[in-house]
Amino acid sequence: MKNRTTVERKSERELVVTRTFNGPARIVFEAWTRPELFRQWWLPRSMGMSLRSCEMDVRVGGKYRLEFEPDGMAFFGTYLEVTPHSRLVWTNEEGGEGGPVTTVTFEEKHGQTLLVMHELYSSKEALDAAGTGAADATVETFAQLDELLLTLGASVGRS
Amino acid sequence: MVLYSRTRFDAAFAALSDATRRGVLEQLGRADASITDLADKFHMTLTGMKKHVGVLEQAGLVTTAKVGRVRTCRLGLHRLDEEAAWIERYRQLWDARFDELDKVVEELKRKEKVDGRKKRE
Numbered sequence: 001m002k003n004r005t006t007v008e009r010k011s012e013r014e015l016v017v018t019r020t021f022n023g024p025a026r027i028v029f030e031a032w033t034r035p036e037l038f039r040q041w042w043l044p045r046s047m048g049m050s051l052r053s054c055e056m057d058v059r060v061g062g063k064y065r066l067e068f069e070p071d072g073m074a075f076f077g078t079y080l081e082v083t084p085h086s087r088l089v090w091t092n093e094e095g096g097e098g099g100p101v102t103t104v105t106f107e108e109k110h111g112q113t114l115l116v117m118h119e120l121y122s123s124k125e126a127l128d129a130a131g132t133g134a135a136d137a138t139v140e141t142f143a144q145l146d147e148l149l150l151t152l153g154a155s156v157g158r159s
Numbered sequence: 160m161v162l163y164s165r166t167r168f169d170a171a172f173a174a175l176s177d178a179t180r181r182g183v184l185e186q187l188g189r190a191d192a193s194i195t196d197l198a199d200k201f202h203m204t205l206t207g208m209k210k211h212v213g214v215l216e217q218a219g220l221v222t223t224a225k226v227g228r229v230r231t232c233r234l235g236l237h238r239l240d241e242e243a244a245w246i247e248r249y250r251q252l253w254d255a256r257f258d259e260l261d262k263v264v265e266e267l268k269r270k271e272k273v274d275g276r277k278k279r280e
Contacts, residue, residue, distance in 0.1 A: 003261075005254040007246045009172050015249070019257045023264040027271065031263045041259035117253075124169070 012124035017117040025108035028115060029085045032104060033058045042066070058082055064090065098122035171242050174218035179203070180211050184220060184234070191233040194223075 003020045010016050021028050031037045039054040052069040056062075058079060065076040074094060081089035086106050092099040100121045107114040121127035174180055179201055186192060186200060198208035212232055215221035222235045 002258075005250055005257050007250040007253065009175075009246065011176055012169070012172065017249075017253050019253070021257075021261065021264050023268050027264055027267045028260075030267060031260055037263055037267070041256055041263050044255035044259045 009127075010118075013121045013127055015119045015121075015127060017119075019115050021113045021115060022111075023113060024111055025085045025106040025113045028113040029088075029106050032088060033082075039066075058088075098126060100126065170218040171220065171239065174214050174220055175242070177211070177214075180215055183208075183211060183215060183232075187221060187232055187234045191231055193229045193231050195229070197232065 003022070005017065005019045008016045008018075031041065033056065035054040035056045038056065039051045042054075043051055050069045052067040052072070054066050056064040058064075059082055060079060062079045062082075063076065064079065065074060067074045075092065077091040077093045077099070079088065079090045080101070081087060081103075085108075088102075088104045090102050092102060100119045103118045103120070105116045105118075107116070119127075175184075182201060183197055186197065192200075194205060194208050194212055197203075197212070198205050201208065203211075212221060212223060216223060216235075219235045220239065221232050223230050223232045225231075
């Protein structure tokens with residue numbers, strides 16, 4: 001059965017996404033920290049977009065950088081905490097100073113992993129704008145790209 | 160849209176940031192209730208419940224009407240549609256990602272199993 005993704009706005013500056021995965025924490029953690037795995041799921045196939053590059057230096061003070069194809073847009077930041085199989089904290093620096101800090105925790109129970117992703121924004125305005133902004137932009141851009149692919153007839157063979 | 164909604168979003172999300180107030184909304188979703196009913200249900204003083212209802216009222220989530228000596232609360236006309244839509248877009252994005260992550264996790268689990276078997280052999 002499919003697990004449910006929940007999103008809650010916990011306060012003016014916090015957004016929390018929760019999901020359970022059918023696998024041990026070491027595996028789910030690996031999927032978040034090994035670039036070759038991360039890039040397989042972070043841009044859902046159905047959205048029809050791809051990453052040009054995905055670099056992740058997963059250690060305290062290490063950097064990550066995701067670059068999109070074809071427009072070259074990039075997400076990047078620094079890892080603040082890395083606790084194998086249980087906790088990751090990183091900054092999001094693409095929006096300049098005051099970008100949100102993301103904390104992901106992995107909690108294993110009976111072979112399943114409860115994942116909690118917490119985003120703390122510097123201000124209410126930042127969450128109002130960036131929260132929807134990011135989701136809107138991504139969903140919208142991908143939808144547009146999907147449409148474009150359809151008109152180009154490139155959807156053949158896609159599920 | 161963002162500008163238009165901002166003030167209401169602030170009031171609505173602030174109202175929703177409290178577990179009791181979320182409970183009150185759920186309760187009112189099932190049936191209208193007086194403040195006394197609500198106070199009883201949530202083991203609260205009348206004054207405490209009045210405050211909570213006041214916050215919900217200001218956010219447009221609840222309306223109240225005085226009938227005789229009893230103040231009845233019901234869900235407001237503003238039904239959280241925009242707030243739900245705000246969150247839903249974000250949820251869709253992560254849901255889609257996590258569905259793909261499910262596949263990666265399954266694949267890794269399968270590999271781990273095969274590797275484990277190989278090691279034992």
